[in-house]
Structure formats: C-alpha cells, structure tokens
Amino acid sequence: MSIAISTDRSVREAYEADSSGLHLVPEAVARPESISDVVELVKKAAADRIPITCAGAQTSTTGASITDKGMLLSLRSLNQIGELDTKTKTVTVGPGALVGEVKRTVAAAGLLFAPDPTSEEESTIGGAVACNASGARTFKYGATRRHVRALKVVMANGELMEFRRTDLEKNTVGYAFAHDPIDWFIGSEGTLGIVVEAELSLLPLPERVVGLATMFATENDALSFVVASREAGSVVPRCLEYFDDRALEIARHHASAATIPEEARAMVYVEEEVQVDLDATLANWLELIESIAPDFEPLVFDGEARLRDARKIRHSIPSTMNERGGRYRAAGGRKVGTDWAVPYRNLSAAIRSARSLAEDRGLEAPVIYGHAGNGHPHQNFIARDAGELTTIEEVVEQTLKQVISLGGTVAAEHGIGKIKRRWLPLQMNPLQISMMTAVKRELDPSGILAPGNIL
Numbered sequence: 001m002s003i004a005i006s007t008d009r010s011v012r013e014a015y016e017a018d019s020s021g022l023h024l025v026p027e028a029v030a031r032p033e034s035i036s037d038v039v040e041l042v043k044k045a046a047a048d049r050i051p052i053t054c055a056g057a058q059t060s061t062t063g064a065s066i067t068d069k070g071m072l073l074s075l076r077s078l079n080q081i082g083e084l085d086t087k088t089k090t091v092t093v094g095p096g097a098l099v100g101e102v103k104r105t106v107a108a109a110g111l112l113f114a115p116d117p118t119s120e121e122e123s124t125i126g127g128a129v130a131c132n133a134s135g136a137r138t139f140k141y142g143a144t145r146r147h148v149r150a151l152k153v154v155m156a157n158g159e160l161m162e163f164r165r166t167d168l169e170k171n172t173v174g175y176a177f178a179h180d181p182i183d184w185f186i187g188s189e190g191t192l193g194i195v196v197e198a199e200l201s202l203l204p205l206p207e208r209v210v211g212l213a214t215m216f217a218t219e220n221d222a223l224s225f226v227v228a229s230r231e232a233g234s235v236v237p238r239c240l241e242y243f244d245d246r247a248l249e250i251a252r253h254h255a256s257a258a259t260i261p262e263e264a265r266a267m268v269y270v271e272e273e274v275q276v277d278l279d280a281t282l283a284n285w286l287e288l289i290e291s292i293a294p295d296f297e298p299l300v301f302d303g304e305a306r307l308r309d310a311r312k313i314r315h316s317i318p319s320t321m322n323e324r325g326g327r328y329r330a331a332g333g334r335k336v337g338t339d340w341a342v343p344y345r346n347l348s349a350a351i352r353s354a355r356s357l358a359e360d361r362g363l364e365a366p367v368i369y370g371h372a373g374n375g376h377p378h379q380n381f382i383a384r385d386a387g388e389l390t391t392i393e394e395v396v397e398q399t400l401k402q403v404i405s406l407g408g409t410v411a412a413e414h415g416i417g418k419i420k421r422r423w424l425p426l427q428m429n430p431l432q433i434s435m436m437t438a439v440k441r442e443l444d445p446s447g448i449l450a451p452g453n454i455l
C-alpha cells in the first residue's frame with residue numbers, strides 16, 4: 001500500500017472535532033492524494049471490514065465528519081479545480097476544493113456556482129455534496145443537488161463508478177428513486193459512497209445585485225415582511241434572511257460597515273438581482289418596507305465589497321455562537337443549533353411556539369436567525385453544563401414535534417449526522433426508514449461507510 005495510514009495519537013486528535021461540539025478520536029487517519037489512493041484504501045478497508053468516515057473541512061454541525069470507529073478519511077488533498085467549460089457552463093472539481101474558491105474561480109469567467117452555505121470559505125465541495133448544503137440564496141437557486149451534473153464515487157467495495165444526471169424531461173421507467181442514481185449520493189452524509197470528483201453546473205453571474213437590511217420594531221412585523229416579500233410580485237428576492245433581537249446584538253459588534261439602530265428589535269436582509277435599473281428595484285422594495293416598517297431607513301449594500309460586508313455580518317452569528325458554545329465544553333455544555341423548517345407561512349407560529357417552550361423551562365432565550373424565506377430559521381442555545389444540555393435537548397424535541405404538526409422538517413440544511421439521528425423517527429415512518437436501510441444495505445452491505453450517520 002503506497003498511502004500511509006496514521007495511528008499516531010496527535011494526528012488522530014487533529015481530526016476529533018467538527019462544529020457539533022462532539023469529540024470522537026478516530027482509530028486511524030488516511031489522507032489520500034489521488035482517486036487511485038482512495039480506491040486502494042477502500043478496497044483494503046472493505047477486505048478487512050474497517051469502517052471509513054469521510055471528512056472534508058469538518059464544519060459539520062451534526063457530528064457527521066467525526067468518528068471513533070475505524071478510519072477517518074480526509075479528502076482535503078483532492079482539491080483540484082479542473083476543467084471549466086464556459087460553453088456547457090460546467091466545472092470539474094475535487095471534493096477537497098473549498099466552495100468559496102470554486103465560486104471565485106468560476107466568477108472570474110463570468111459564471112456562478114450558486115450554493116452558498118454561510119461556511120463557504122471553510123467548507124468543501126465534497127461536504128456540500130454529501131450534505132446537500134444550502135444557504136441564503138437557496139431561496140432562489142435551490143440547494144447543492146440542483147447544481148451537480150455528475151459524480152465520480154468510490155463505492156463501499158472500492159469500485160470507482162460515475163453517475164451522470166439525465167437530461168430527460170419525461171421518464172416512466174420503473175420507480176422514480178432509481179431514475180437518477182446520482183441523487184442517492186447527494187445528501188447521503190458519506191453513508192453510501194465516497195465522492196472523489198464532481199462536475200458542477202454553473203449559471204451566468206448576475207451583473208448587479210443589491211442588498212437591503214430592513215429593521216423592525218417587532219419580530220411579528222419582520223416575519224410579516226418576509227411573507228409579504230414572497231407574495232408581493234413587485235420584488236424578486238434571491239434571499240430573505242431573518243435576525244432576531246439577540247442575533248442583532250451580535251451583528252452590531254461585527255457591523256463596522258453598517259450602523260444598526262439601537263431601537264431595532266429585528267432585521268430582515270434581502271438581496272435582489274437588478275434586472276433593469278437600481279432605482280426601480282429599490283423603489284419597489286421601499287414601497288413594501290414602508291407598508292410595514294415606516295420608522296426605519298433600510299441599509300443598502302450595493303456592489304461586491306458591500307455585499308461581502310453583509311455576508312460577514314450574517315456569518316458572525318453562527319461563528320460567534322459556536323465560539324460561545326465551545327467555552328462550556330469542560331462542563332459538558334455546548335451550542336445546540338436547531339435546523340428545522342416549516343412552510344414559510346407557518347414560520348411565525350412555529351417561532352412563537354418554540355419561544356414559549358424554551359421560556360416554560362426557564363431557558364435563556366435562544367438566538368434565532370436564518371433563512372426565513374424558506375421557513376427555515378436556526379435557534380441557537382448555549383448549554384452551560386450537562387444538566388442544561390439535557391433540558392435544551394428536551395425543549396428541542398418538543399419544538400420538533402410542534403414543527404412537524406405545522407408541516408415541517410426536523411433538519412432542513414445540516415443533515416442528521418449522529419446528533420439528530422434520534423429525531424429521524426419523528427419525521428419518517430417505519431416504511432420510509434426501512435426503505436433507506438434497504439438502500440444502505442444494497443450499496444454498503446458490510447456497513448463500513450460512515451457508521452452512525454443518519455441510520
């Protein structure tokens with residue numbers, strides 16, 4: 001075997017954490033540098049029945065990219081950004097390439113890779129494919145799945161296979177789930193195969209985009225504005241991001257490029273691609289804003305540098321909360337982030353109910369922010385010790401039951417991983433779970449890929 005597998009403790013400990021707050025030290029670490037290295041490693045592991053968990057940049061919030069069973073396979077070195085075809089608008093990349101780098105490379109050729117997880121500067125394409133990552137602009141462009149044309153996958157037995165999305169507009173052959181096998185791997189959290197190359201679909205880069213941050217005196221006004229923005233017809237948002245009172249406190253500290261008024265209790269950040277002229281676009285937004293929040297002047301983010309400032313403000317919320325959660329690790333605490341979503345018209349009811357469930361148990365109010373346009377906020381709690389962690393998890397479980405009764409999902413963006421596995425049966429009935437188990441058994445009969453993720 002040409003590729004070294006390290007069992008050195010310090011190397012293994014370098015891969016023991018992702019952004020979930022959990023720590024699991026792998027039994028070994030391998031860092032392949034080519035597709036053939038991965039094939040060789042997996043064939044050997046399959047023969048010896050050694051479990052393999054893939055890791056990209058380990059920004060997973062669910063414990064999906066850490067393990068204490070078998071080998072941690074870091075794909076970071078497979079980071080090539082290959083052929084960019086401006087005619088077909090596709091680019092071929094390795095799984096270890098950072099999403100932000102891919103976006104910058106294709107932008108230089110006037111193209112857009114649309115998925116925009118807030119963590120795009122520190123997370124990989126392999127992770128984005130495996131988690132079907134999404135972001136603020138998913139509101140307009142959809143999640144990663146829609147932007148993947150082909151994948152090279154090393155299967156659990158070490159066989160290298162290629163899956164290419166069909167261009168069919170009609171197809172009645174067999175069961176729908178078998179039409180595009182590429183979809184089995186997108187969102188499978190490393191449990192069905194190892195992505196070693198991805199061909200991504202690109203869009204034309206919009207010529208001009210404007211962002212507006214609109215302040216509100218109440219949460220209710222802000223959430224009404226989200227619904228109005230979706231339904232108005234006069235505006236075409238590509239994102240609708242919500243910040244509650246506590247998220248605004250964090251944003252104020254990071255908003256050197258913008259002044260968020262002290263009286264504001266909630267904020268909604270929107271972006272729109274300017275189609276005709278900026279004045280007309282702004283006028284439509286101002287009319288809508290004035291109908292709900294006449295007291296506040298919106299902040300305008302025009303041009304690439306200003307849009308980057310807005311992104312930094314948005315990113316400051318999860319990164320601050322991760323950092324706060326990390327302070328309580330020694331006492332058994334951590335950040336607990338929810339990832340539920342409901343149909344957008346039910347968002348206000350879902351947040352009201354989530355708030356009162358936390359209040360009833362005497363918890364500090366969570367920070368609530370995120371993708372309100374898709375009915376998908378994040379609630380971030382900080383558990384200061386193990387006891388508080390248990391209470392928070394009970395509250396989250398009660399919240400998820402409410403969310404499901406409102407037509408929602410327990411995980412809209414970050415996947416299930418290890419942390420949310422216990423909530424799978426809230427969402428899926430036994431038949432759905434046994435169908436997924438059957439697929440897993442067929443593709444990975446010895447169960448060596450990412451044990452403990454999802455199922």
Ligand SMILES: Cc1cc2nc3c(=O)[nH]c(=O)nc-3n(C[C@H](O)[C@H](O)[C@H](O)COP(=O)(O)OP(=O)(O)OC[C@H]3O[C@@H](n4cnc5c(N)ncnc54)[C@H](O)[C@@H]3O)c2cc1C
Pocket residue numbers: 018019053054055056057058059060061064065075095116117118119122123124125126127128129130131132133134135136188189190191193194195196318319322413414450453
């Ligand atoms: C501050 C912060 C903000 C975030 N914001 C968002 C957001 O806006 N939207 C969002 O969707 N997520 C977000 N996340 C979660 C996370 O960043 C995403 O899920 C990201 O796509 C994970 O990429 P990664 O390279 O870190 O993957 P990892 O964490 O290393 O792995 C994630 C999963 O992918 C699997 N995997 C990795 N590479 C491969 C491969 N080559 N083949 C097969 N399986 C593989 C792993 O086994 C694991 O199951 C955020 C996280 C943080 C810390």
